[in-house]
Each structure stands twice: as structure tokens, then as C-alpha cells.
Amino acid sequence: MQVVCLQEDAFYALFDKVIEHIESKRQDKPEKWIDGEMAMKELGIKSTTTLQKLRNEGKIRYSQPQKKIILYDRDSINAYLEKHARETF
Numbered sequence: 001m002q003v004v005c006l007q008e009d010a011f012y013a014l015f016d017k018v019i020e021h022i023e024s025k026r027q028d029k030p031e032k033w034i035d036g037e038m039a040m041k042e043l044g045i046k047s048t049t050t051l052q053k054l055r056n057e058g059k060i061r062y063s064q065p066q067k068k069i070i071l072y073d074r075d076s077i078n079a080y081l082e083k084h085a086r087e088t089f
Contacts, residue, residue: 032074033073034071034074036051039072042074042077055070059080060077060080061075
């Protein structure tokens with residue numbers, strides 16, 4: 001086994017680089033579950049009633065981990081948008 005000694009400044013510089021690398025990789029993947037505000041933004045709607053209607057009709061997937069927290073599946077929102085996309089002439 002080999003032991004490597006680093007000065008404190010070098011150690012923290014290395015540590016910062018590792019964190020920076022991990023965060024850059026993490027930002028590439030969008031989160032699977034998004035809140036209502038973000039879901040409305042992705043769908044291009046401004047009404048929470050319309051969002052609730054889509055949810056109640058089963059057109060988009062959602063999860064309710066707590067009573068007042070509702071999260072929406074980004075993949076189902078994208079699928080809903082693709083399903084209603086119109087081809088150009």
C-alpha cells in the first residue's frame with residue numbers, strides 16, 4: 001500500500017475539483033420528478049386547474065408522497081406533449 005501526503009491547500013483544491021466534477025455530471029441529467037410549477041412551465045399552461053384536470057384524467061403521471069406535495073413525472077409530460085404534436089406540412 002502506498003501513502004500519499006498532500007499539503008492542506010492541495011487537498012482542498014483537489015476536493016473542490018472532485019465536487020465540481022460530480023456536480024457537472026449531475027446537472028446533465030434532469031430530475032425525473034418535478035413540482036407543479038415546473039410541470040406547468042413544461043406544458044405551457046398557467047392554470048393549476050388545467051394541471052389538476054390532466055392529472056385526474058390520467059393523462060400525466062404523478063406521485064403524492066405527502067398530503068400537500070404532488071410531483072409530476074417529467075417523462076409522462078414529454079410523452080403527453082409528443083402524443084399531441086402535429087407534423088408540419
